Every structure is written in C-alpha cells, then in structure tokens.
Amino acid sequence: MCNKASSNPNRVVLPTNVTPSHYNLTITPDFKEFTFDGYVEIDLSIHEPTKTVQINAKDLTLKSTSIETAGNTHEPVSTTHDEHHDTTTFTFEHELAKGSAVLRISFVGILSDKMAGFYRSSYKDAEGNTKYMGVTQFEATDARRAFPCWDEPAAKATYTIALVVDTDLVALSNMPVESITAVESDKKTVHFEKTPIMSTYLVAWAIGEFEYIETTTTKLEKPVTCRVYTLPGLKEQGRFALEITPKILEYFSEIFGTAYPLPKLDHLAVPDFDAGAMENWGLVTYRTVALLFDEKTSDLRFKEQVAGTVAHEIAHQWFGNLVTMEWWDHLWLNEGFATWVGTLAVDHLFPAWDTWSTFVVDDMQRGISLDSLRSSHPIEVPVADPHEIHQIFDAISYSKGASVIRMLSNWLTVDVFLAGIRRYLKKHEYENATTDDLWNALSEESKVDVREFMNTWTRVIGIPILNVTEADGIVTVEQHRFLSTNDVKAEEDETVWWVPLGVHPKPASIVDPNQTLKTRSLSFEVPEGAYLFNKHYGGVFRTNYPPSAISRIGKAILDGSDLVGLSDRAGLIADIASLSKSGHTATSNLLDLVQYFKNEETYVVWELLAGRVGEIASIFADDERVNQGIKHFQRNLVDRMVNKLGWEFPEGEDYLTSRLRNVILRSAGRAGHEATVAEAKRRFALFVSDPAHDSILHPSIRQTAFEIVLSQGGEEEFRHVLKYFHAAPKQDQQVIALLALGFVQQPELIAEVQALAISESVRPQDIFYVLAGLSANPASRRSTWEWVKANWTTLANRYKSSMSMLGACVKYPLSQSSDVSLIKEVKEFFADKDTKDFQRALDQALEGLDVNSAWLQREQEGLSEWLSVNKY
Incomplete structure (x- = not known):
C-alpha cells in the first residue's frame, strides 16, 4: 500500500x-x-x-x-x-x-x-x-x-x-x-x-431465468435499446419504469449536451439487494420495490419512488460513470448531483406531482437534520481507508449535497448552472474529476468565482441558523452554526457562510440584487407587515424568527396570502419544529404556529404538520399528560380533513390528493381519532373475511389501516396481517405488512415480530422495515433495543458484508427514544466491540438520544401548561 x-x-x-x-x-x-x-x-x-x-x-x-x-x-x-x-x-x-x-x-x-x-x-x-x-x-x-x-x-x-x-x-x-x-x-x-x-x-x-420488456429511444441520433429484466412472471410490473426510461435518457442527453454513450440500457430487478439501486453502466440493478410497480395493487408512493430511483440511476450514467470522482472524498459529486438532477427529471415528466416541494419536505430535511449533529461530516469528507467509505453513503452526500446544488443552481439560474455542467462533462468525459473541477467549470460559465463561496458549504461541517431580531423598523439577521443540542462552542462557530437570504418582499435597503449574507450579520429596513427569509425555501439553513414576525406570517397564512407559498409554509414548519426540538424556541410556539394552518389542504404541508406534531407525541410517549394532550390536539387538527377526504379514492383523483388522504388517516389513527379507528376496524374486518372485499382497503391506505388495527387490537388482527405478509405475491405488499407489524402492543406479539426480523421469512435487506415499525411504536422501543443486544452476534455475522445495514440495526431502535439512561447503557454495550465500520451510525444514535432526552426534560412542564390552558 x-x-x-x-x-x-x-x-x-x-x-x-x-x-x-x-x-x-x-x-x-x-x-x-x-x-x-x-x-x-x-x-x-x-x-x-x-x-x-x-x-x-x-x-x-x-x-x-x-x-x-x-x-x-x-x-x-x-x-x-x-x-x-x-x-x-x-x-x-x-x-x-x-x-x-x-x-x-x-x-x-x-x-x-x-x-x-x-x-x-x-x-x-x-x-x-x-x-x-x-x-x-x-x-x-x-x-x-x-x-x-x-x-x-x-x-x-x-x-x-x-x-x-x-x-x-x-x-x-x-x-x-x-x-x-x-x-x-x-x-x-x-x-x-x-x-x-x-x-x-x-x-x-x-x-x-430472466424475461424482459423492451422499447427504444426515438429522439437520439443513435437509438438506445431500453429493457426491464425481471424474474419470470414479473415483467409487466416493469412497464412504468420502461415507459419513463427513454424519456429520461433523451432529457438528460439534451440538458447535458452529451448523448448517452452506450448502445443499450438495462434495468434488472433483484430480490436480494442491499442498496436501493446501483448505477452500473448499461446494466442498472434495483431492489424489486425500487423498479417494479403494479397500477392495480401497489401503494401510489411506490410509483414516485420508482420514478425517482430510475431517474437518479440514469443521471449517474453521466455523473459518476462518464465522469467519475477521483476518490471517495468526492462521492457527493455522484450522489448529490444525481439526487438533484433526478428530481429535475421527475419534475419535468410529472409536473403535477410538485416534486420540488416534496424535495423540501424529504431530502432537504434529511440533510439538514443530520448536519445539525456534531457527529455529521462535511460534504467533501476525507476518506483515508476504504473501510470508511460505506459510512458516507448517507444524507449528507445525497440529500445535503443535492440541497446545496439546488441552492447554487437557483442563485446562478438553472440555465447557467446546466451550461457549466455541460462544460464540466465535456472536459472530463471518460476521466476522473474533483469538486474543484466542478467549481472551475461553473465559474468559467457564470463569470463568478463559485469556489470562493461554495467551499464553506462542501468542506465545512454543519449549517447556519439565521437569528432574526427586530427593533424600530430595522431587521437584523445574524448567522451562527446550528446544532440540535443548542450548545455550540466558540471554536465550533467560526465559519461565516455565504447565504442567499431570499428576503420577500425584497427590502429596498439591500443593495445586493442577489440578497446574499457574506458577513456575520446584516441589518436593513423591511416593509410593514409580514416578511419572509429563504423564499421558496431554496437556502440550506434554519431561520429563527422573533414571535412577532411569526405571528404576522401566521396571519398571512390564515388569510391565504400569496406571500407564503407552498414551499415557504412547509419550510416554516420544518424550521420552527427543529428549533423547538433543539431548544432555540419553546415547543408551544410550534403548536401556536400550527393553529394558523387550519385551512391547509396540501399534501406537502400536511406531511410536515402531521409528522412534526406526531413526533412530539412519540418523544413524549412516557409522559402521559403531554402524550394524551398532544394526541387530543392532533385529533382536532385532522378532524376537518378526515371528514373531507374520507377513505375512498375517486376515479381520476389527482396524485397529491391521494397521497394526502394517507397522511391524514395515518395521523388520525395514531392519535386515536375515534371515527378513523372505527372505520379502519370495519374495513379491515371485511378485507380479511372475503377476498372479494380486497378493494375495501385501497393499496395506498392499506399500511395505515394495518397500523391502526394492530395498535388498537390483539392477536387476531396480528395473525391476519402476518398471514397477509406471508401470502403477499409482491415485494411492495410485503413491505407495507412488515412496516405495520411493528405497531402491535402486546409484549408476546412484539417479541414475535422481533424474531421475524431475522427469520428466513424476511430477506436480510428488509430488516430495517421491521425495525422502523418497532421503533415508531412506543410500546416496543425499549424491548427492541434489548433484542438487538441479545442478538448482536447474529446481527454482526449476518451483516458483516453490509455494515450500513448493521448501522441501521443500531440507529433504528434508538432513533425515537428519549430515555436518557440508554446513553450510558449503549456506550457500555459497545465498549468492548469493534465499531469502526459503523462508528458514525453509533455516534449519531447517541447524539440523537441526547437531543431527544434533553427535549423531554426541558419541555415537559411548559407543554403540560400550554395544553391545559388551551383545554387539551
């Protein structure tokens, strides 16, 4: 060496x-x-x-x-x-x-x-x-x-x-x-x-024993043969992936200025597959659920997953395959860019899905949340030994990387950014490249020194928080490093990021037309009334508004003002929820803000509303007063939408409304909404009584219905869902059953689900579905951690070639726990074990426990008081 x-x-x-x-x-x-x-x-x-x-x-x-x-x-x-x-x-x-x-x-x-x-x-x-x-x-x-x-x-x-x-x-x-x-x-x-x-x-x-379906591109100078290969009997489930493949190839060939260089592109569904998919040049391999979709029997969310995964992997045919990172330090050049441009392609093909708003809710929050921990790492992370490489295939390389690219591309304009990408690809095709090579190409195209302001985003750990204060008509914004533990030390707070402020309405006193913050702080006048930072939520940072500003924004939301668009509303909830969890603001301020959303009817915003309020109930599960009060708050919050949307899926309904229905019913069910629970039980009883009643539980709400009846029922319901899992002919149907089974309440049934996770019935790759359900269920969290400890030797041997899966076995059972005693226990358990291959996952699990337990201890009294005052 x-x-x-x-x-x-x-x-x-x-x-x-x-x-x-x-x-x-x-x-x-x-x-x-x-x-x-x-x-x-x-x-x-x-x-x-x-x-x-x-x-x-x-x-x-x-x-x-x-x-x-x-x-x-x-x-x-x-x-x-x-x-x-x-x-x-x-x-x-x-x-x-x-x-x-x-x-x-x-x-x-x-x-x-x-x-x-x-x-x-x-x-x-x-x-x-x-x-x-x-x-x-x-x-x-x-x-x-x-x-x-x-x-x-x-x-x-x-x-x-x-x-x-x-x-x-x-x-x-x-x-x-x-x-x-x-x-x-x-x-x-x-x-x-x-x-x-x-x-x-x-x-x-x-x-x-593969079979395939085939099509060909029609808009490229040299036609490309596109196929989806499957095991016998499954090929028609690849029809959707096949339909979009030539469209994506043609779209990327156009915007990259370089045609796909191979004569064919195959997709292959693999029953046992560790990653979601792999971009092998000309032969892309996938988990079955990431490639196959049945219009009649699949949950709609899998359709978007297939589109996103296929687009991501095809993007790699240029970004990663044609031009390859020089070393794993630059992994984000592959994964961050493929995530961003894959989203661009899905938005191009399916504009009604509003994919960029979903990106704000999903990818951006994953990246920002992980980068709010000390145990995070820079986007460009030095990798010395190959044994370290798999630990950086995470939300920093993918989601934060994509979010930073989105921020830069919006600032330069997407057209200029893509022109720089064409320059980069042409110069380095069939070679290796570094992040500096990308910055050089973008700088040459934009006539701006991109490296000067982007190096802090890729080479420095963390993200900024913008603290906003008001005094005499003057707004001052000051940036610092944001940590979920809210205990930044002086030596950790030396970075001054280049931040596109995105102030709206635009203040006349800001001379810079691009509204960028390049110093520690900046003051300016704003028009009277509500104003926003980070318009369209394009910047990778948290904004901490004073209560008076939040009140004005909230009233603008209530009035349906154009000031606060869809991504703005979603981003506002994400920011305030994160700030309340970290202690930068009181959690009661989040609940006050949520009440301004009583007229909200969009999937993207409800995904965050339901998720962040549900997280409070989950983390405070052991505080009976707060937990029950928050669930009462949840029931009130969702009641109107439950009645509006119901359980039926009208023919021709738009995609986002169908996704919204599941979010509402899931939130209502977890909060114990009486009518929702009763209807779930009624439909479930019909569903299991006669195969002719299959349509009574639409595939897109089947998992939610299973969760509700398992959390409210007993062994009979458990046996029915377990039977459904074993009999399910399609892997996506097995996945929804595995996720739901973790919601059982009885200790003996919880133990049976835990044993199922490492049985021959569950493919090794699918263990995290079981653990995800068990971790979301307060009744099974502690025992699931005990189960991981008792079965550690088995798990370590099973996943010795897949350390990311072993890391998931550590993180999942601890991810939603707020039991402070676990911190010492986890450290002691791993003290005599070799953790080098999953050390990042372990560190992140411990830090997450610290954040959750501090949140619980800090907010119990204040939340209880707020709930009492507001009659919850």
Whole structure:
C-alpha cells in the first residue's frame, strides 16, 4: 500500500508504478456448490522497473498467476495477502522492465448470499421450488470479491467479459452480447462487447431465468435499446419504469449536451439487494420495490419512488460513470448531483406531482437534520481507508449535497448552472474529476468565482441558523452554526457562510440584487407587515424568527396570502419544529404556529404538520399528560380533513390528493381519532373475511389501516396481517405488512415480530422495515433495543458484508427514544466491540438520544401548561 499524493495524503491506495488498461475476464458460476471459477488477463503499464505487483483481492483463492513482459513469462516467487487492506502482492525474482505487460490469474470465488461482490439471490418459482440467480454489487470496494483488480475509481480501464452459463439461462453485462458459443451439451459462453473506459465499481453482470420488456429511444441520433429484466412472471410490473426510461435518457442527453454513450440500457430487478439501486453502466440493478410497480395493487408512493430511483440511476450514467470522482472524498459529486438532477427529471415528466416541494419536505430535511449533529461530516469528507467509505453513503452526500446544488443552481439560474455542467462533462468525459473541477467549470460559465463561496458549504461541517431580531423598523439577521443540542462552542462557530437570504418582499435597503449574507450579520429596513427569509425555501439553513414576525406570517397564512407559498409554509414548519426540538424556541410556539394552518389542504404541508406534531407525541410517549394532550390536539387538527377526504379514492383523483388522504388517516389513527379507528376496524374486518372485499382497503391506505388495527387490537388482527405478509405475491405488499407489524402492543406479539426480523421469512435487506415499525411504536422501543443486544452476534455475522445495514440495526431502535439512561447503557454495550465500520451510525444514535432526552426534560412542564390552558 502507499499514500498517494492527493488532497488527502493519508489515503491508503495501491502503488501507481503499475496500472491497468484492459481486463479480459471470464466467469463460470456453479449454482450447486455456490462457487465460481474465474480467469482474467489484465493489460498493464509498468511505469518504472519493479519486482512487485500489488492488486486488490478479497475472499478469492488464486490458483495460478503469471506475468508476460517483453515476450517472457514470469511466475511470482512469493504471493502475500494483506487481509486488512484486501491486497495481494506478487513478488518476482527479477525486475520487471518498464513498458507493457499482461498479468494472468486463475482464481476461485464464493457465490455467497451476502449481497456483495458476485453473489446469489434466491426466489421461489411457480411450483414453490427455490431457485437462484447471480448478480454483482461492486460499489464501493467489492469488485475485488469477484476478480483480482485495481479496485479504485481512478484506475479506469476497458473490459471484455465472458460468462459461461447453463444454456437455459440469460446472461447480462454492461454491454450488448457480441456472440454466444456452445460449451459442452448444457453450457454456453456469452461474450459481451468491449466496454468504454470505466471504474471497477461500475462493472456488472447477472445470470438467471430472466424475461424482459423492451422499447427504444426515438429522439437520439443513435437509438438506445431500453429493457426491464425481471424474474419470470414479473415483467409487466416493469412497464412504468420502461415507459419513463427513454424519456429520461433523451432529457438528460439534451440538458447535458452529451448523448448517452452506450448502445443499450438495462434495468434488472433483484430480490436480494442491499442498496436501493446501483448505477452500473448499461446494466442498472434495483431492489424489486425500487423498479417494479403494479397500477392495480401497489401503494401510489411506490410509483414516485420508482420514478425517482430510475431517474437518479440514469443521471449517474453521466455523473459518476462518464465522469467519475477521483476518490471517495468526492462521492457527493455522484450522489448529490444525481439526487438533484433526478428530481429535475421527475419534475419535468410529472409536473403535477410538485416534486420540488416534496424535495423540501424529504431530502432537504434529511440533510439538514443530520448536519445539525456534531457527529455529521462535511460534504467533501476525507476518506483515508476504504473501510470508511460505506459510512458516507448517507444524507449528507445525497440529500445535503443535492440541497446545496439546488441552492447554487437557483442563485446562478438553472440555465447557467446546466451550461457549466455541460462544460464540466465535456472536459472530463471518460476521466476522473474533483469538486474543484466542478467549481472551475461553473465559474468559467457564470463569470463568478463559485469556489470562493461554495467551499464553506462542501468542506465545512454543519449549517447556519439565521437569528432574526427586530427593533424600530430595522431587521437584523445574524448567522451562527446550528446544532440540535443548542450548545455550540466558540471554536465550533467560526465559519461565516455565504447565504442567499431570499428576503420577500425584497427590502429596498439591500443593495445586493442577489440578497446574499457574506458577513456575520446584516441589518436593513423591511416593509410593514409580514416578511419572509429563504423564499421558496431554496437556502440550506434554519431561520429563527422573533414571535412577532411569526405571528404576522401566521396571519398571512390564515388569510391565504400569496406571500407564503407552498414551499415557504412547509419550510416554516420544518424550521420552527427543529428549533423547538433543539431548544432555540419553546415547543408551544410550534403548536401556536400550527393553529394558523387550519385551512391547509396540501399534501406537502400536511406531511410536515402531521409528522412534526406526531413526533412530539412519540418523544413524549412516557409522559402521559403531554402524550394524551398532544394526541387530543392532533385529533382536532385532522378532524376537518378526515371528514373531507374520507377513505375512498375517486376515479381520476389527482396524485397529491391521494397521497394526502394517507397522511391524514395515518395521523388520525395514531392519535386515536375515534371515527378513523372505527372505520379502519370495519374495513379491515371485511378485507380479511372475503377476498372479494380486497378493494375495501385501497393499496395506498392499506399500511395505515394495518397500523391502526394492530395498535388498537390483539392477536387476531396480528395473525391476519402476518398471514397477509406471508401470502403477499409482491415485494411492495410485503413491505407495507412488515412496516405495520411493528405497531402491535402486546409484549408476546412484539417479541414475535422481533424474531421475524431475522427469520428466513424476511430477506436480510428488509430488516430495517421491521425495525422502523418497532421503533415508531412506543410500546416496543425499549424491548427492541434489548433484542438487538441479545442478538448482536447474529446481527454482526449476518451483516458483516453490509455494515450500513448493521448501522441501521443500531440507529433504528434508538432513533425515537428519549430515555436518557440508554446513553450510558449503549456506550457500555459497545465498549468492548469493534465499531469502526459503523462508528458514525453509533455516534449519531447517541447524539440523537441526547437531543431527544434533553427535549423531554426541558419541555415537559411548559407543554403540560400550554395544553391545559388551551383545554387539551
């Protein structure tokens, strides 16, 4: 290993004296023994004479190795393995001369079920027999599990791949099939065309009993064949994904100024899949629920999920595949941009969905919330060791990254921003790039030094809070670092961010037409009446208004003023809720604000209203007075909308109204709204009594109905939902059942749900659905943490190749708890355990516990008093 010269001199990477240019790879899987044979020839450039060649390899048995250089073949005199760094070093007797060489390695690998490298995924056929497919998942550093390689993003090369498979199986890879040759009576070798130059983590192949549906782009100079591959009987569920694929390819080809460079783009649904999806060039792989959607039986939310995921992965074909980050420090260039431009594409295709408002509620809040913790990290986070990489695939790289791009693109204008992106892609296509390269392209296009004001957003941890004060018609805004613990130390508060203020109505006294705050504070006059900062909620910061300003904004909302648009209303709730949780303002101020929303009828705003008020009830679950008072408040809040929307889904109803109905009924049910609970029970009884009554619970409210009856019922209801889970033919139906099962109240049933999480009935990837339900249920939180402790060895072994999943097992049971005693208990439990691969998740769980417990202790008395005064 060596420390490569870079912006991070501590990186642990391979030596650069030998580099690859082409891999000729053959893989032969054995689905009976769960192994695979491999043979690879790697064309090399030896840049200086050397006796050693070092590569990455993990869980591979190397059977033979030789290197050919200058017409001579040499075998290594020694081969050593470094298990910690996943490297193998070949030492040769004589120095290898500078020039070209070919490294040949024969090897054997394990076709495991750990969802990493080249692995197997199981499924049942129509007769109930267990079958297997094989698929790859290489990001971030698991190509080395499938073949010996230079497993780093900057070590780009071309690939020719051949798969030796049974004659009745379909083989897929990044490129189209070039030829098929018979091997023995029951085998064939499928040869694929040579790939463009690319990174190892984007190499992919899959083998199985696949079927497909197909279409072709019509607006590109070179048509692209688009397919959705599935297991038998599922292909029609890929119809929606197939319909949008050519539209997205054509849209991105236009706005990026570069056509999609491959002749085909396949999507593949995989039953067992760790991530949501993976952008392998030309062969994108997905969890089933992220790709397949049934118009008749699927919850509508999965349709938006499919659209967003497909758009995100197609965006990667340019941002990540065509131009690749130079090292994992710059992961956000892949994920933040794909999240932003994926949203842009969905908004382009489905403007009625109001996707950018949903972005404010979902992605922005995820990113801001995580970055409000000390245990967060900068967007550009130095990654030294590959073992650290998976821990930064989080809401900072994705959601905060996308939010910062949205803020910058709005300020520069989207047209100028995209012109800069075209410049960036053209300059660095088929190469690697850094964040500075992006800033350079945007600066050249906009004639503004983007780096000067954006480095604080990407290289510094945290976000600002703007504290607003009023005096004699003058408003002063002052920025500081925002922490959810509300205990910023002086040394943590040295950053002065560049902040687009977005003041509306625009004050005449602000000379800067772009209204940016570049200093610690700024004062100016504002017109009389209500005013807003962060108009359209485009800036990545919290705004802390004085009570008088909130009152004026609230009255403007009540009056239906155009001043406070949809994103503004959503952002205001998000900010005040976060500020009340952190102690910057009283939680009663949030409840006062909510009452101004009694005429609100939009999905996006209600998602936040219901969620933030529900969070109070959840965190204060052990305070009977506050918990019951807040639920009374919730029931009053939702009553009008429950009566307005009801349980039926009229034909032709718009998408957002359908989503709103579920939000309202879920909030009403969790608050114990009598009519909602009664109707849920009535419909559930009909639903389980006769298959003919299937339509009585529309797929988009089925999970909500299940939650309500389980939280209000007993074993009979539990058995019905458990039966539904086991019998569900589609994975999205299984998901809603798993999420709902966690809402049971009886200890013996809670224990059964916990056991289900690691049973053979639940795919390992789906454990977090079970934990999410159990964590949202106050009756099961504590016991779920106890269950995690009791089953830690099992969990650690099960997810040793998927540390992000293990981190979720730590975070979920603690995420909504306010029990301060758990902080010490959690620390003691992990004191003698190796936590390096999920340390960030553990730190964030502990800090979240600290925030929740402080909120509870600080606000119990004040909330109880407010509820009494307001007769709740």
